[in-house]
Amino acid sequence: MSGLRVQNLSHSYGAKQALKDVGFEIERGRFCALLGPNGAGKSTLYAILTGLLLPNNGTIEIADTLLHETPLRALAKMGIVFQQTTLDLDLSVRQNLRYFAALHGFAGKAADIRIDAALDRLGMLERAGEKVRALNGGHKRRTEIARALLHEPEVLLLDEPTVGLDSQTRIAITEHVHRLCTEVGLTVLWATHLTDEVRPTDELILLHKGEILERGIAAQICGALPLAEVFMRKVGQPI
Amino acid sequence: MRTFGIALLAIITRETLRYVGQRERFLAALVRPLVWLLVFAAGFRAALGLSIIPPYQTYITYETYIVPGLCGMILLFNGMQTSLSLVYDREMGSMKVLLTAPLPRGWLLFCKLVASTLISTLQAYTFLAIAWLFEIRLDLWGYIAVFPALCISGLMLGALGLAISSQVKQLENFAGVMNFVIFPMFFLSSALYPLWKMAEAGEVLFWICTINPFTHAVELIRFALYLEINLAALGWTSLSLGVFLALALYGYDPARGITRDGK
Incomplete structure (x- = not known):
């Protein structure tokens, strides 16, 4: 079953394209890390997912509820932690x-x-x-x-929730949210630019310049390499 | 419907708690009209002669004349204060919490408006009580009759603040609002001098004062204090309320984004 489904999402601010044909699906009860450097389009994606911004194109489904058709019902199923x-x-x-x-x-x-x-x-x-x-x-x-x-909520959206926190607190919070996925079946989208918050079994989306470069299970994307290095190879710059 | 009521109560409670925590705001809101009443009015009284105009039945002192205008001043400043706090909320992010609640956006903004109007009205009554201590007294029923007038005027000025807050993207730009909204609205109105005085000064100024919604809010309050309904003022104030509310709803439309850079 789908916890969060995004299809053909595009948005631009005037001439500047912030998101280009973004699409992904997260199964219920899964933790998905959205990894991208500053300016990748993470905040725009969150603004759209939370209904604060209407996209130029695309559809969003929150636990089988279409955001643009029944926004209030979709919002009721959503928990949000802003940056x-x-x-x-x-x-x-x-x-x-x-x-x-x-x-x-x-x-x-x-x-x-x-x-x-x-x-x-x-x-x-x-x-x-x-x-x-x-x-x-x-x-x-x-x-x-x-x-x-x-x-x-059935879906929890967190936009860089651990920025500015010490490592011990970061680990505790990351662990807690992971536990919620397995214990109560919460679907999580966790935006970050800190690779150590991603577990090998997590879903992973690499976002760069408004486009999805890669998505899948973190361990399969990385193979034997550390995630930071994989990112460096794909994007050509450190995260 | 129950959830709508719960949200309204919560928003009123939050605004009141925040207001109680800002005692200096309450004092500033009171000191401003009191300075006008007790200091400026003494000087203006000598310079201005007032004729008998409705709703007054007899000659009145200048202090008596400006009391409704100063009630309006409280509502005006508070409306803009609400606007300022909305811009602050947006910068601080708490606006996002409000706008991602599973309730119609129009209702959430209306709740904000009601909460700020109740606070404005409370301030206006505090001012009227102090004026009473300084022997500027009205009929007891006038104090009751003015309640709906204060509410409608407060809603109208609050809605104006809401509409402005959707356009002012940064807290630092707020000084402009003071210069271009509050002062012209206040001085180009019947708050400090009757409009026939303004007509003597010039046709254009008189015309601006006549269409200024604040003039009508003040007249609505003035007539209500003397147990009369000024239908023209009521109509104009209500119409302005509708227009400002529509502008605010348009300003907070998610298609336009709510924060800087549209994010």
């Missing part, structure tokens, strides 16, 4: 999550139960009352991931 922090710094962790839960139709006790469970999963429950401003980068990211999972 930059999107939390209200002056509100507490719980206040931030309550706000988000309400935007997805959960209030009162039902929301609190979900919030407690999501924070607990990410080891953030004891910080629920703290102002976001007081949290470090890793804890902010965990809060955002907890928030993105509050409404139990």
